[in-house]
Amino acid sequence: MKKNILILFLCFLGYNTQAQTKVEPKTDTKTEVKIDALDKVTKAVCDCLNKNKTDKNSDDLLNTCMTEGFMMNMADMMEKYPDMMSGDPKASEKMGQDVALKLMKDCPAFVEVASKSSPNSSVTKQITDPIQTTEGVFAKMETKNYTYLVLEVGAAKQKFVVLESFEGEKAILGQAKALKKKKLAVSWKERKIFMVKSNTYETVKQITGVK
Numbered sequence: 001m002k003k004n005i006l007i008l009f010l011c012f013l014g015y016n017t018q019a020q021t022k023v024e025p026k027t028d029t030k031t032e033v034k035i036d037a038l039d040k041v042t043k044a045v046c047d048c049l050n051k052n053k054t055d056k057n058s059d060d061l062l063n064t065c066m067t068e069g070f071m072m073n074m075a076d077m078m079e080k081y082p083d084m085m086s087g088d089p090k091a092s093e094k095m096g097q098d099v100a101l102k103l104m105k106d107c108p109a110f111v112e113v114a115s116k117s118s119p120n121s122s123v124t125k126q127i128t129d130p131i132q133t134t135e136g137v138f139a140k141m142e143t144k145n146y147t148y149l150v151l152e153v154g155a156a157k158q159k160f161v162v163l164e165s166f167e168g169e170k171a172i173l174g175q176a177k178a179l180k181k182k183k184l185a186v187s188w189k190e191r192k193i194f195m196v197k198s199n200t201y202e203t204v205k206q207i208t209g210v211k
Contacts, residue, residue: 036080037073037076037077037080038080038099038102039102040072040073040076041069041070041072041073041099042069042099042102042103042106042107044065044068044069044072044073045065045066045068045069045103045110046103046106048065048068049061049065049107049109049110049113050109052064052065053109053112058113061113062113062114067201077095081094081095092163092193093163093164130189131187131188131189131208132187132189133185133186133187133188134153134158134160134185134188134205135153135183135184135185135186136151136152136153136154136158136183136184136186137151137153137182137183138150138151138152138179138180138181138182138183138184139151139152139157140176141172141176142159144197145195145197146163146193146204147161147162147173148160148161148162149161149162149184149186149210151184151186158205159204159205160186160188160204161193161204161206161207162207163191163193163206163207164206166187166209166210167187167209167210168209168210168211169210171210172184172210184210184211185210186207186209186210187208187209187210187211188205188206188207188208189205189206189208190203190204190205190206191203191204191205191206192204
């Protein structure tokens with residue numbers, strides 16, 4: 001259970017392929033080892049945790065070190081996971097899983113600090129947060145960093161993001177014309193995800209089902 005929680009936490013930071021460490025020859029006959037992006041992130045996060053784990057509570061420290069590790073190595077991670085640029089939620093999930101597994105394997109401080117997170121921390125909130133439902137009229141499907149379902153709710157419009165498979169998705173995805181002005185009930189939960197273009201994390205409404 002604890003392992004699954006850690007993997008979900010990395011997914012929320014929400015941010016797909018296995019890159020290999022490359023050895024490239026230089027003209028002076030010496031070799032230059034290209035450090036894998038996952039190794040860079042793991043080292044940065046682990047160094048931060050080991051340096052500061054007595055200075056902050058576990059919740060703040062995890063958020064601080066995870067954000068710092070990704071920001072320091074964002075270019076390398078984008079190169080390793082190019083599908084992230086298209087907003088593919090599966091790419092985000094795969095990246096989070098890879099980093100979580102790497103940290104759990106190579107960074108004892110990560111497991112130690114994460115295990116001390118409070119029940120209200122971001123590590124556990126994604127599991128315990130209640131599912132909510134919003135009813136409205138279908139307006140459009142929108143693709144920016146991610147794919148969004150937009151509903152007209154009264155005089156306002158609300159967006160719900162597609163991050164993973166959900167109940168009723170076959171009747172929604174790719175069916176924009178058929179859904180025009182149709183009343184829908186969207187089940188959702190809050191989640192923080194990384195926005196590549198703005199280089200920040202934002203709280204969104206993740207779709208869990210549509211009727």
